[in-house]
Amino acid sequence: MLQAACYGVLGDRTPDVSRYLRTHALPPEPDEAANWGARVRQSVYRLWLLVLRKDGWADLDAVLAEIVGLREAQKSGEAQFLETSDTPRSDAWQLMASYHLSKAAELLATYSAQGSVAGGFNIREQLQAQFDRSQIACERGELIGLHATVRLLSETAERMVANSIWSVTRGASARIARFVESMAARTRDKPVFEMLPPQRIALRDQGLMNSGARSVVLSLPTSSGKTFIAQFRILQALNQFEAERGWVAYIAPTRALVNQVCAKLRRDFSPLGIVVERVSPALDIDGVEAELLADKDPRTAFRVLVGTPEKIDLLLRGGWEAKIGRPLTLVVVDEAHNLSNKGRGLRLELMLATINRECRNSQFLLMTPFIENRGEVARWLSPDSFADMTVEFNWRSNDRAIVIAQPSKAERAGDYEISLQTIHTSKSTIKIDHLVPLCSGRELGLTWSQVRPSLSNVAAVTASCLNRRGPVIVVAGKVKDTWGLARTMAKDPKLAEKLEQRPGSKDMSNIDFVADFVAEEFGRDFELIGLLKKRVGLHHTGLSDDTRVLMEWLMELGELDTMVATTTIAQGLNFPVTAVVMASHQYPYGVDMPPEDFWNLAGRAGRADQSGTGVVALAATTDDRVALLSDYVGRNVSHLNSTLIDMVRSALAAGSQLELHTLYYMKEWSAFLQYLAHSYRQIDDHAAFASQIEQVLRGSFGFQKLRREDQTVANRLVAAVTDYAAIIRNQPLSLVDTTGFSWESVSRALAGARAAGIDSNSWDASTLFTANDRTLQNAFGVLLQIPELKAELAEVTGGGRGNGDLLARIVKDWVNGASLAEMANEHFRGPNDSPTDAMSKACRLVYGKMTSTASWGLSAIQSLTIRDGLDRMTEEERRTFRNLPSRIYYGVNSDMAIDLRLMGVPRNAAQPLSDHLSRQNVGTGIKSMRAALEGLSDADWHTAVGAAGPTYQKAWKILEGLA
Structure with a gap:
């Protein structure tokens, strides 16, 4: 067990190590009746397992307590053991080596807890001294096996120090030091003692925490802890503009993520006195928000503001940075691959362009697992001060397999078998070339004739078989389909038996509470109440926002066995699930999910705090669909492209002239026309705007790329903007900014x-x-x-x-x-x-x-x-x-x-x-x-x-x- 854990740490699989040690019983404390040599060996073994597991303060306290007990027992046990030993010389050297290993464990536990040992920060030198002495003892006692263990523990300890939150952040500002202390404090339910490898690489190895780059694109795998990394960048920006009391805009794509991020930032930043506020997605600034934004009291004025792109755009175009009276110093964009989203991407792009042009102190952090042309995107916002930060090695928080679930007829009439075919795995070692039987018979009471033609029933059966491993999300294309799937799973004739055999607590108090809430919101007869009692939840736009948040809460607690959701669940929410089963890979009206949305959804399975391989299963009923799904999963996320390029080309393809004032009825063009109107208003001079049109357009990522790819089309866009400027001349364009209309x-x-x-x-x-x-x-x-x-x-x-x-x-x-x-x-x-x-x-x-x-x-x-x-x-x-x-x-x-x-x-x-x-x-x-x-x-x-x-x-x- 100790060797496996050490190799896991050295392989940068720290989440796996922690999970492995949490799910396997550690050796008990040694029996006092055992001889002293055996007691010391077992104690050292156990001490290091506790240090490696670090399951909160309890493990670190246990290390220190057991070492104190070991020292007390040494007074009476050591001499007697050596006096009666048949090999006193060898045993003495083995004890010496073990004592130094126990001291090293004590030093590492102390450093993990408080970032120093006896007032010193030279933890590496202190550990090396103990390991060197232990190795010398092994050499003199000719203890070959123990010598190898000492070397392994030495290398492991070095990596643990490198991953320590204290080491990664050493030398940072006093504010960051206080933040680290609060994250590791005893008062936290889940204290943070070490970074995940991608966090260490981004913050220390690639220098994000001390980076002077204005524009940074951070591309890390799903579940790499990007929000935690962003917190350090936020603290750096606040520290940089402390005298001006600068503020940070954190942009999240959905209301659910806005609430989730705001709650986390408030929880983590409140010990530092940093006020975090959120604004609603509503496209107006109401009286409450106006009061919140205009607050001048240093004790209560916000320093971090969380909102959707559309709301932050409206706020800034409405002149609120000036009304706030403090500079915007950092813009954090979560799920930045949404820049290429056809519905919302252009407004986000143009908002960033506007901030870049108008907010002098602005810096940018764009976070996504999906941007391949990271350097190009980072350079767009700051050509002379940008950074592309990514984890180049193939790190994943957990193993993940994407499979196709397909039914086949069994020998017995009415029976069937569901088999899994792997089409993508995070490691070649978990790829299986043959079909893997998942379950057979009549799962959920369904017959072959009911399963054969129905993707929903294939998905329901697959989910029922997979949730024996843990919670499962089942994804359907439409709201109506989710209800049908949930009913199918709730009608399982063996459900009562399965719930009785369910591992973990049988307590239903949290389920009952949410059921009571749903009854108050929707009425006592609402169908969801009965489903919840069977540990089946739903998550879709056919429920209120508050109800969906409570569904997420139940999943996070592991109270639900199955959550049936629509594809809208793809955006960045973190559920501890072992599998995602997809009845559909399409949005309503038959539109394929873009690759970035699919891989975001796939990332819900097999995350850092979950055991076993995460499974993403796509339902198929025919060989043709198997081929279609295999091709779909094989599509990679390509370069991030601005939607402006396609907009211009489509408009030109539809007519020989590009007349912008005739395109306002399309929402994407309305966003572009609003950008032009705002820019015109800010320049406040027609001749100056006409001479600066290319500069204004170059502020957008799309125009820069269009200019490189097709100069002729770019010139036609410039000419069209020139004509449009004449149309909006002398108009009250402030109304464009206040309304969000063209x-x-x-x-x-x-x-x-x-x-x-x-x-x-x-x-x-x-x-x-x-x-x-x-x-x-x-x-x-x-x-x-x-x-x-x-x-x-x-x-x-x-x-x-x-x-x-x-x-x-x-x-x-x-x-x-x-x-x-x-x-x-x-x-x-x-x-x-x-x-x-x-x-x-x-x-x-x-x-x-x-x-x-x-x-x-x-x-x-x-x-x-x-x-x-x-x-x-x-x-x-x-x-x-x-x-x-x-x-x-x-x-x-x-x-x-x-x-x-x-x-x-x-x-x-x-x-x-x-x-x-x-x-x-x-x-x-x-x-x-x-x-x-x-x-x-x-x-x-x-x-x-x-x-x-x-x-x-x-x-x-x-x-x-x-x-």
Whole structure:
């Protein structure tokens, strides 16, 4: 066991070593009745296994305690042993060698815990002295076997010191030193004593922690701990601009990741006094966020801001860096391969270009496992100060095999067999050339005729067989398919027996809590409740955001055996699963998942803290599909390309002229036109802009590449931008930045608002969401004509051209507290829809379409019609005005409830809790509300929310990362 662990460390397989030692019982402490020589040998063996395992402070404390006990026992045991020994000389030298090995273990345990030994930092020299003396003793005693062990432990100790969090960060700033101390502190549930090899290589060997490069692309395998690496870069940037109190923008692609990252950064940075805040994905800056961003108090002002690319882009184009009054010093982009995403990539690219041009102190850290042309991307943002950092050796946090699961008919009628065929493995040593039988018979009670034609049933059976090894994610293409898969697994006739034989705790308290939450959110009859009781969960857009977070929480705790999800789960969430089973490799409407999304999803299996080989199984029912899937998996992620290149070429292919003002109806072109309008506004001179067009375009990654690949097409784009500049000349382009619309859409919205009679007097918070007020109906009638919004808004009301009156009624019900069940029955249930279908549709349209798009649209109409009205408002009136769109986004109808929603309180609890706090005369504002919320007792929650109070209190703590 000791040799295996040592070779694992030397092979940079430290996660495997820790997992191996955690899952195998260590030798017990030696029997006091044994002779002294045997006791010492067994003690040294055990001490080193404890040092290698380092399962929290308990192991390190055990090392020191056992060494103290060994020294005490030495007083009586050693002399007697040597006096009665038949080979006293050899035994004496063996004891000497073992004593030095025990001392080395003590030194290493002490250093791992506190970064020094007896006030000294020369750990390598101290260890070398002990190993040298041990080797000398072995040589003099002619102890060949022990000599080899000493040399092995010496090399292992050297690698452990190299990986130590203390060694990697030695010489860094005082702030980083305090961060390291807090990460290794006894108060942490999972203290960090050492880096993963990719973290060590990036931070120390490649110098990221002390790098002066402005632009860094960090390309590491999935589960390499990129967020932890980013934390050191963040601390470096904050330290670099401490006098100016600079701030960092951390950009994550989804709301779930924004919440996840914010919770982690808050937890890790709070001991350092670094304030971390997040902004909602809603495309407006409400009163709460305006207060948060404008905070000037050094004790409470944020230093790290987490948000989606679209929100950070809106914030910066709206001039908020100047309003914040402190410089943006670092932009961290998580999942940076999204730069090539056809839907959102261009806006992210142009936002980075804008920051690069306008924010003097900005630096960039782009993180992804997938960019091959890393150097090219890094050079784009800073040609004279960039770095491409990657792990060149083939490191993986765990072994992973990608297989195809295919059924075949068995001899007995109705029976079948599922076999696995490996098509990709992380190591050649785990590749199997022949088919591997997985299970046979009638798993899940299904027959051959039911399994043969159904990819969903093949996936369900495969998952059922694989989850005997641990939790499994099953991926379907559509929300409706996930429910069918979950039902199939829950109907397993042997499920009760399997649950009884399930390893680990049988406690259902966490499951019961989430089931109670789901009942409060969706009603006591909602189908998910019964599935949860069978340890089957779901994760898709047909559930509320809060419910999905709680599903993730259950998976992280190992409470669920199976989670059935749609492909949206691919973006960067970390679940401790042993396998991912895919019924579909396509998004809805038959579009293949891009290679980067597939490999991101594959990375959910076989991560650093999981045992065994991670399995990614793709379901197939025919040999043709096996061939198709083999070809699909064989596709590698190619170079990252800007979508701008394809946009320009497609536009030219569709017509001989490139007339930008005619392309505004396409969202990707709208983003480009907004970039041009913002740049024009910043230069603020037509002649100067005309002369600098190429410079403005070169700020984008796409134009730089287009210019190298096709100068003629690049010149045509420059000419088109020149023509467009003449069109937007003398227009109020500030409205482009405040609305997130192209100028063409702004112009259309202005005309529509005037025709509808919407003006600065239309925004009365006391009447806007009442049944008799027509403002919302009129506003949505205008917004349904705006290309950036109309598809999503129209879908909420059933598609087609959309229905402004119906949309307004839906929004008003939502803001005024209608439950999801009421919303589903009233507005979204079709004649053939089951209750589950209606609820899924309601969640998908309300959370996925309405809340974000309708709030964005309302904010835009406000910006277009208020004019100088804000200047005549009091601070409180201004706050209420800005909060109106957030009432739609959060589904509540008061400013105080919005504060609570921003702080993670679930919607159903936010309004009653705000009513309770207002009765306690708690002031509005983020500071007073946060203090009041954190000070609420269990009884307060019960008084405010009723019997569901404890459920919502626990949910809030989990959603905010406090539990």
